[in-house]
Amino acid sequence: MKWTLGIAALAIGMLCLAGSADAAAKKTMGVSIPAATHGWAGGLNWHAQQAKAALEKKYPDLTIALVTAGSATRQANDLEDLVSARAIDALVILPFESDPLTEPVRQVKKAGKWVTIVDRGLTDPTIQDLYVAGNNPQMGANSANYMKDKLGGKGNIVVLRGIPTVIDNQRVDAFMEIIKKTDIKVLDMKYANWNRDDGFKVMQDFLARFPKIDAVWAQDDDITLGVIEAVKQANREKEMWILGGAGMKEMIKRVMDKDTFVPADVLYPPKMIADAMELTASKLMENAQLKKEYIVDATLVTPENAAKFYYPDSPF
Numbered sequence: 001m002k003w004t005l006g007i008a009a010l011a012i013g014m015l016c017l018a019g020s021a022d023a024a025a026k027k028t029m030g031v032s033i034p035a036a037t038h039g040w041a042g043g044l045n046w047h048a049q050q051a052k053a054a055l056e057k058k059y060p061d062l063t064i065a066l067v068t069a070g071s072a073t074r075q076a077n078d079l080e081d082l083v084s085a086r087a088i089d090a091l092v093i094l095p096f097e098s099d100p101l102t103e104p105v106r107q108v109k110k111a112g113k114w115v116t117i118v119d120r121g122l123t124d125p126t127i128q129d130l131y132v133a134g135n136n137p138q139m140g141a142n143s144a145n146y147m148k149d150k151l152g153g154k155g156n157i158v159v160l161r162g163i164p165t166v167i168d169n170q171r172v173d174a175f176m177e178i179i180k181k182t183d184i185k186v187l188d189m190k191y192a193n194w195n196r197d198d199g200f201k202v203m204q205d206f207l208a209r210f211p212k213i214d215a216v217w218a219q220d221d222d223i224t225l226g227v228i229e230a231v232k233q234a235n236r237e238k239e240m241w242i243l244g245g246a247g248m249k250e251m252i253k254r255v256m257d258k259d260t261f262v263p264a265d266v267l268y269p270p271k272m273i274a275d276a277m278e279l280t281a282s283k284l285m286e287n288a289q290l291k292k293e294y295i296v297d298a299t300l301v302t303p304e305n306a307a308k309f310y311y312p313d314s315p316f
Contacts, residue, residue: 026061027284030082031277032075032093033118035068036315038195039222040246043270043316044094051274059285064277072100079104083111090114090284092276099123114283118276120167130283131293132276134268136167139298140174142266143217143243146300150241150263153182155214158206159189160199160223171219187213192223199226207234215241221248221265228261237261246270247301247309248316256306265301267309270316272296 031052036042045068052064065086069075075096082088091108095101095117102122109115109127116130125131147157159175162168172189179186187210192198199218206213207230216231218224224244231237244251245266254262275296282288301309 026063027059027089028063028065028086029055029277029280029284030079030086030088030091030093031064031066031273032078032082032091033066033068033273034075034094034096035070037070039248039316040194040220040268040270043248043311043314044273046311046314046316047271047274048277051277055277055281059281062281062285069096072096075101076104079108083108083113088113090116090280092116092118092273092280094118094273095120095122102127114280116276116280118273129292130276130279130290132272132279133295134272135295135298136170136268137174139219139245139266139268140171140176141178142298142300143171143219143245144175144178146264146266147215147217147243148178148182148184151184151215154184156185156187156210156212157215157217158187158203158210158213159217160192160202160219160227161189162194162220162223163191168219175217192218192220192226194220194222196222196226199223200230201226203227203230204234207231207236213240215243218242218244220244220268221246221251224248224251224262245298246316249311249314252301252306252310255301255303256310258303263302265306267297267299267301269296269309 031048033044033048034041036045048066052066056062056064065082067078069078091113098120102124105122106127114129117128119133161172190202192202216227218227221244224242227242242262243264246268251262251265255265279290283290
């Protein structure tokens with residue numbers, strides 16, 4: 001009887017140890033991103049959902065808590081909940097704004113969590129363990145080189161900027177560094193706030209003031225949609241062509257179809273959130289050795305490679 005009880009106790013003990021080991025192997029990744037308030041953010045959300053499903057299938061012991069926020073304040077509150085209620089082991093975050101999120105993310109780091117920052121950096125980059133972003137200077141340079149080659153180094157262009165940020169400055173500075181060495185004349189450049197409606201209004205102004213425009217650098221595909229509408233309303237679509245950026249599926253499809261109005265696009269892919277989640281999961285579940293920074297190429301999309309970047313089910 002004692003022997004039987006001893007075996008039973010040993011078996012129970014072994015089961016408890018196994019349960020503890022299983023519990024220790026389970027990990028939770030928190031992912032915090034802005035809500036889908038515009039096209040690119042919609043694509044960001046879609047790719048995050050796709051990555052969540054794929055990674056939880058690949059790693060059965062990984063749970064991903066994905067939250068979206070419509071403001072910096074809401075996102076800061078979400079971080080508190082992810083740490084206290086969801087007990088996350090790692091955080092992947094694309095900050096709604098850099099400055100207001102720096103201190104909340106610092107508190108996550110102080111709690112001993114791995115921190116991956118995506119795209120919009122914090123004001124204190126020492127907080128992050130990993131940084132994943134698009135290549136903004138390359139985006140500007142690739143756009144300029146394409147325009148230079150297609151225009152044969154001369155012509156009249158207009159430029160629609162994003163919003164007054166470091167990211168926008170990096171793109172425009174790299175673009176102008178190349179353009180100023182050509183005979184291409186920049187008639188004007190104005191901020192269009194990475195927004196379709198503002199793109200329409202700014203382009204209407206350019207069209208009213210400039211009788212000859214050979215090409216438009218819209219920089220962003222949301223802006224491009226507004227530019228297209230303005231040019232069509234003015235019946236000047238045969239006069240010029242437009243180069244946008246980011247990889248919106250409508251623009252990629254136009255490039256695939258060899259649309260002369262939108263002949264190319266330059267990527268700033270919202271899929272970078274999926275890349276960040278995959279890298280963080282590999283660290284969390286496999287202790288993979290990672291670099292401190294991963295910069296996603298701003299690939300020039302042409303009819304020859306467009307199919308590789310076409311996601312018809314994405315909202316962006």
